[in-house]
Amino acid sequence: xxxxxxxxxxxxxxxxxxxxxxxxxxxxxxxxxxxxxxxxxxxxxxxxxxxxxxxxxxxxxxxxxxxxxxxxxxxxxxxxxxxxxxxxxxxxxxxxxxxxxxxxxxxxxxxxxxxxxxxxxxxxxxxxxxxxxxxxxxxxxxxxxxxxxxxxxxxxxxxxxxxxxxxxxxxxxxx
Amino acid sequence: xxxxxxxxxxxxxxxxxxxxxxxxxxxxxxxxxxxxxxxxxxxxxxxxxxxxxxxxxxxxxxxxxxxxxxxxxxxxxxxxxxxxxxxxxxxxxxxxxxxxxxxxxxxxxxxxxxxxxxxxxxxxxxxxxxxxxxxxxxxxxxxxxxxxxxxxxxxxxxxxxxxxxxxxxxxxxxxxxxxxxxxxxxxxxxxxxxxxxxxxxxxxxxxxxxxxxxxxxxxxxxxxxxxxxxxxxxxxxxxxxxxxxxxxxxxxxxx
Numbered sequence: 001x002x003x004x005x006x007x008x009x010x011x012x013x014x015x016x017x018x019x020x021x022x023x024x025x026x027x028x029x030x031x032x033x034x035x036x037x038x039x040x041x042x043x044x045x046x047x048x049x050x051x052x053x054x055x056x057x058x059x060x061x062x063x064x065x066x067x068x069x070x071x072x073x074x075x076x077x078x079x080x081x082x083x084x085x086x087x088x089x090x091x092x093x094x095x096x097x098x099x100x101x102x103x104x105x106x107x108x109x110x111x112x113x114x115x116x117x118x119x120x121x122x123x124x125x126x127x128x129x130x131x132x133x134x135x136x137x138x139x140x141x142x143x144x145x146x147x148x149x150x151x152x153x154x155x156x157x158x159x160x161x162x163x164x165x166x167x168x169x170x171x172x173x174x175x
Numbered sequence: 176x177x178x179x180x181x182x183x184x185x186x187x188x189x190x191x192x193x194x195x196x197x198x199x200x201x202x203x204x205x206x207x208x209x210x211x212x213x214x215x216x217x218x219x220x221x222x223x224x225x226x227x228x229x230x231x232x233x234x235x236x237x238x239x240x241x242x243x244x245x246x247x248x249x250x251x252x253x254x255x256x257x258x259x260x261x262x263x264x265x266x267x268x269x270x271x272x273x274x275x276x277x278x279x280x281x282x283x284x285x286x287x288x289x290x291x292x293x294x295x296x297x298x299x300x301x302x303x304x305x306x307x308x309x310x311x312x313x314x315x316x317x318x319x320x321x322x323x324x325x326x327x328x329x330x331x332x333x334x335x336x337x338x339x340x341x342x343x344x345x346x347x348x349x350x351x352x353x354x355x356x357x358x359x360x361x362x363x364x365x366x367x368x369x370x371x372x373x374x375x376x377x378x379x380x381x382x383x384x385x386x387x388x389x390x391x392x393x394x395x396x397x398x399x400x401x402x403x404x405x406x407x408x409x410x411x412x413x414x415x416x417x418x419x420x421x422x423x424x425x426x427x428x429x430x
Contacts, residue, residue, distance in 0.1 A: 009244050013234035016242065020233045034241045041244075041251050100229035107226070121191055122223045123230050128193070143184050150187070150219050157222060 036060040054130040106156040114149030287380035292397040295373035295406030303369040310346030324358040335423040370409040377404040396420035
C-alpha cells in the first residue's frame with residue numbers, strides 16, 4: 001500500500017475535475033470520487049501492470065455510469081444551471097467566470113457519451129487508446145464521439161444560429 | 176513529406192497535440208492551404224483551451240477531508256482488521272459447534288481403528304448389495320485370492336474360514352483406502368445375509384483391543400493385532416457377530 005499513495009494522490013484533483021464535469025453536482029461528484037478511491041484502495045493489488053491513471057478513470061467512469069442509470073430511473077437531474085454560480089471559483093475575474101460558467105453549461109447539453117470522450121481526451125490528456133480502454137469502446141468509436149462532441153459544443157459556443165461549422169468540408173478517414 | 180491524406184482523425188490529434196512533429200508539420204501545411212478547415216480546427220483548439228481553463232479551477236480547489244487518500248487507506252486497514260477479527264471469531268465458533276455436533280456421529284480419529292471401521296462399513300454398503308459382482312476374485316479360485324492379496328498388502332494374510340459359524344466365503348477384492356490397499360473378504364449364509372471382513376496394515380494403533388462398531392447403521396467389531404487391523408461388519412445384531420469376530424481373530428493369530 002506504500003506505493004499507492006505517491007501514485008494515486010497526485011491524480012485526485014483530476015478525478016475530481018472529471019467527476020464534477022460529468023456529474024454536474026459538486027457534492028455528488030465528490031461522493032463519486034470518494035467511492036472511486038475506496039475501490040482503488042481495496043483493489044490496488046488486483047490491478048494489472050500499466051497506467052494507474054487510466055485504471056483510476058475506468059473505476060470512476062463505471063461508477064458514474066451506474067449513477068446515471070440510477071438517476072435516470074429516479075428521474076432526477078441536477079444541471080449546472082441549478083447549481084450556485086459561486087461553485088466555479090471566487091478568485092477568477094467576473095467576466096472570465098461567466099465565460100467558464102457558460103461553456104460548462106453548454107457542455108452539459110452534450111450527450112453523456114460524447115461529453116465523457118471530450119473530457120478524457122481534451123481535459124484529462126488521456127490518449128485515444130486509453131480513452132477507449134476507460135470507456136470500454138473501440139478506438140474508432142472514441143474518434144467519432146470526439147468529432148461529434150467537438151462539433152456540437154462548437155455550435156453551442158458559436159450560437160445556434162451560426163451554422164458556419166456545418167459548411168466546412170468534412171474529411172473522414174475511410175478505415 | 177509523406178503522401179498520406181489528412182484525415183479527420185489527424186485534425187483531432189492535431190488539436191490534442193498528439194501528432195509526431197513530422198505529421199504535425201504536414202497538417203499545419205494542409206490547414207494553411209485550406210483556410211475553412213483551418214478555422215474549424217482553430218475553433219476546436221480554442222474550445223479545448225477554454226474547457227481546460229474552466230475546469231482547472233476545480234482541480235485547484237483544496238481537497239475535502241473525505242478525499243484524503245491516507246485517511247481512506249487507514250480506514251480500510253481498520254475495517255479489514257476488524258473484519259479479520261470477526262472472521263476469526265466466526266471460524267472459532269464454527270469449529271466449536273462443528274466439534275460438538277460431530278462428537279457422536281463421526282470418528283474422532285481419521286487414522287486408527289476408527290478409520291478402518293469406516294472403510295469396512297463403506298465397503299459393506301457398496302459391495303454387499305451387489306448381486307452381479309460383489310467380489311473381484313471368487314472363492315473357487317482358492318489360493319490365488321490369498322496370494323494376490325498378501326502380495327498387494329505386503330503382509331501375509333489368510334482368508335478367514337467361517338464355515339463353523341454358518342458363513343461361506345464368496346470371494347474377495349482389493350479396496351483402495353487413503354491408508355493404502357485393504358483386503359476385503361465377503362461371506363454369506365443360507366439366508367443370503369452377507370458379512371464383510373476388511374483387513375489392512377495399520378499406521379497407528381498397531382495393537383488395539385476389539386471394540387464394537389460405533390456407527391449405528393452397520394454392526395460389527397474392529398481390532399488390531401501386530402500391525403494388522405481387522406474389521407468385521409454385517410447386518411445381524413452386534414452381539415451375534417461377536418463370536419464370529421472372535422473366530423476371525425483367532426484364525427488370524429495363527430498366521
